[in-house]
Amino acid sequence: MKAVTWQGKRDVRVEEVPDPGIREPDDVIIRVTSSGVCGSDLHLYEVMTPYLNEGDVLGHEAMGVVEEAGPEVTAVSPGDRVVVPFNVSCGHCWMCSQGLHSQCETTQQREHGTGAALFGYTVLYGEVPGGQAEYLRVPFGNALPIKVPEGPSDDRFLFLSDVLPTAWQAVEYAGVPDGGTLLVLGLGPIGEMATRIAQHRGYRVLGVDLVTDRLERAGSHGVEVYDLREHDDDDLVERVREATDGRGPDSVLDAVGMEAHGAPVAKAMQQATGLLPGVLQRKLMETASIDRLHALYLAIELVRRGGTISISGVYGGMADPMPMRVLFDKQIQIRMGQANVLRWVPEIMPLLLDGDPLGTDAFASHRVPLSDAPAAYEKFQKKEDGSFKVVLQP
Ligand SMILES: NC(=O)c1ccc[n+]([C@@H]2O[C@H](COP(=O)([O-])OP(=O)(O)OC[C@H]3O[C@@H](n4cnc5c(N)ncnc54)[C@H](O)[C@@H]3O)[C@@H](O)[C@H]2O)c1
Ligand SMILES: [Zn+2]
Ligand SMILES: [Zn+2]
Numbered sequence: 001m002k003a004v005t006w007q008g009k010r011d012v013r014v015e016e017v018p019d020p021g022i023r024e025p026d027d028v029i030i031r032v033t034s035s036g037v038c039g040s041d042l043h044l045y046e047v048m049t050p051y052l053n054e055g056d057v058l059g060h061e062a063m064g065v066v067e068e069a070g071p072e073v074t075a076v077s078p079g080d081r082v083v084v085p086f087n088v089s090c091g092h093c094w095m096c097s098q099g100l101h102s103q104c105e106t107t108q109q110r111e112h113g114t115g116a117a118l119f120g121y122t123v124l125y126g127e128v129p130g131g132q133a134e135y136l137r138v139p140f141g142n143a144l145p146i147k148v149p150e151g152p153s154d155d156r157f158l159f160l161s162d163v164l165p166t167a168w169q170a171v172e173y174a175g176v177p178d179g180g181t182l183l184v185l186g187l188g189p190i191g192e193m194a195t196r197i198a199q200h201r202g203y204r205v206l207g208v209d210l211v212t213d214r215l216e217r218a219g220s221h222g223v224e225v226y227d228l229r230e231h232d233d234d235d236l237v238e239r240v241r242e243a244t245d246g247r248g249p250d251s252v253l254d255a256v257g258m259e260a261h262g263a264p265v266a267k268a269m270q271q272a273t274g275l276l277p278g279v280l281q282r283k284l285m286e287t288a289s290i291d292r293l294h295a296l297y298l299a300i301e302l303v304r305r306g307g308t309i310s311i312s313g314v315y316g317g318m319a320d321p322m323p324m325r326v327l328f329d330k331q332i333q334i335r336m337g338q339a340n341v342l343r344w345v346p347e348i349m350p351l352l353l354d355g356d357p358l359g360t361d362a363f364a365s366h367r368v369p370l371s372d373a374p375a376a377y378e379k380f381q382k383k384e385d386g387s388f389k390v391v392l393q394p
Helices: 039-046 154-161 163-173 189-200 212-219 233-243 264-275 278-287 294-302 324-329 341-353 370-382
Strands: 002-008 011-016 028-037 062-069 081-084 135-138 181-185 204-209 224-227 251-254 308-311 333-336 366-369 390-393
Touching: 002 370, 011 370, 028 081, 028 154, 028 370, 039 370, 062 135, 062 154, 081 135, 081 154, 154 163, 154 341, 154 390, 163 189, 163 308, 163 341, 181 189, 181 294, 189 204, 189 212, 204 212, 204 233, 212 224, 224 233, 233 294, 251 294, 264 278, 294 308, 294 324, 366 370, 370 390
Parallel strands: 181 204, 181 251, 204 224, 251 308, 308 333, 366 390
Antiparallel strands: 002 011, 028 062, 028 135, 028 390, 062 081
């Protein structure tokens, strides 16, 4: 089959790889019909290179049709339409039963001290072949695939694999009081979806980014947007305070992560890391601060005293400096983590079946064949050509 493979820093290629097969009696194989490219894939494209191997199949946002099911699978059958969560979670361990699917104890990567395995996401998360491919092997066929009805287009359901539950959890973890104010840093797919969910819940929503079409997209549905290119940090904090009774928003959601614009020293570090041999790269990432923490620092400044910060942006360094004095003094609460996809599906699904209040049908900006993946990755990274959410259609 054809698949998008990682070949090196900023180098993904569509290659011929072996078809996946049933390995465990509860595996299913799906024929992928749509597969998203995510901001998290951009970390693999550039910064996380020490943790990938040439030929790794990328992708963690897939849906399709069950092609084959192992003998113990009863929950789905060939021909069923399914979405695949990005966490590889068993559904029955202690963590899964607490709704903490991203910490699944059956697939935790203890060797690396990390949580549940993820599709298409580095040796740290199990090096599981991903879904930017014609076919995908899905373990835990009785628990993991989400069955969705025929009818609406793929786009309606595809984002259940990641964007919707991630944004949902991020808003949930932001702990916004009733009628309160949420500021979202980063208006990529995750941040943008979070603004829609927050508006749906009746919060006042502010947003910050530095890409014109992303600011416009959020502004077009009533988000009060701030362009980072027009304000230095102090000025931004002041403007936002003025707009929020002099206090700052109740909650701030960081939907940016480790490649935040700004922080030139960390950027140089990230680039230097990519040039070292593999073992040294990993050592450096584990001992030095490689995250560009600009968005997180901004979140800490912006949030009101006694407020909450919710981090959905992914961070990867192990020794990043944090302003503990300010966090302590402002009495800030912080929640973060990979989304527990299956935890939120029952709450989100009704919004997909009854009309489309979150606007998933028109959420993607580009739908392209698998063969266009290399160009799509490049444009998405550079945020060119209005590239916002790319859906690959194998
Ligand atoms: N927690 C999870 O389970 C989970 C799941 C999916 C994605 N993510 C992470 O969420 C983040 C966003 O994903 P995405 O797909 O929306 O990616 P994206 O790269 O398209 O979006 C990031 C946005 O942040 C903006 N930005 C950059 N620096 C900024 C700054 N200093 N202040 C404000 N905005 C800034 C960029 O212009 C961009 O629009 C990524 O870090 C991704 O890895 C986490
Ligand atoms: Zn994703
Ligand atoms: Zn589990």
